[in-house]
Amino acid sequence: MPELDFEMRLDRLFNEPPVMHDAEAFARLVEMRLDRGWNLRQVGIGVAGLVAGLVGVSQLLGSRMLFDAGEATQRNAVAFTSSVNGLVRTGENISALPFGGEALWLAAALGVMALAFAVTRAVEEFQ
């Protein structure tokens, strides 16, 4: 098979790398370009991040978001104050009852004592 022999020989010849005396310099050049590309990429990513951050901040400032957030905070503060005022008013109303606030506190204390007694009994029963 001379045809096949020749093609195999050609394959072999093509696969034999020529000897190049500047092979090391060539490799260094490629490594240098790789490093340069890597550094550029890092700088590029950093710059892109910075630009994206600046754009984000400018959008935030340009939008009504902060204004709306301020308004919402103000509304919440007003609502909280009115809730506190309501509680205070309720306390005052209780104090203004005909039997007075003392009677209420006394009833609460008696309730607590009754509960404590019930718990003690339950513990004694189940021991």
Place this chain on the structure above:
Amino acid sequence: MAGVRTPASLHDVELAALAAAGDRPAFGELVRRHGSAVRGLLRRMGAEPSLADDIAQDAFLAAFERVSEFRGEGTFSAWVRKIAARLYVRRWRKESRFDVEAEDIEDGHGGEASAAARIDLDEAMKTLSPAERMCVSLCYGAGVSHAEAAEALNAPLGTVKSHVKRGLDKLRLRLAPPEGAHGEPAGREGHA
């Protein structure tokens, strides 16, 4: 005690795996090993040495970007050579250096082999027309099939096949052993 494994002691597939993880010195070792093969192929394809070196550098940079695609099914050298060959073909087509479908003009070297000298492949390739050189290099140097070469060159498959055949005939004549150089081309009876 197991010594530290330097890039030089690793197999191409291991180096490629390291390079895929971003290890640039590992890739540098691959360039050291296969740079000459890639540059040699580009020169055989017809590129001037400086252009061949530029394209070889671009090919290695492109290979670094895509090194995770290299699975070790073929050799690393063949893989990069294919990348380099495609880059050169792209450039060659962009610059419209010549028409691959144009009729070849017989060059000054003629078809007959020198009886005295046994010319090496690089010299023999110079006797081919640019289109033959390109087609033979793509198919034998870069391991590209005829169909792939036709697609890359944007030429009909038949044209690529005939360039390869004519190129092989010329190479056979040039690369014939000295004892066969006086007679017919070794192992082949001419062609149309």
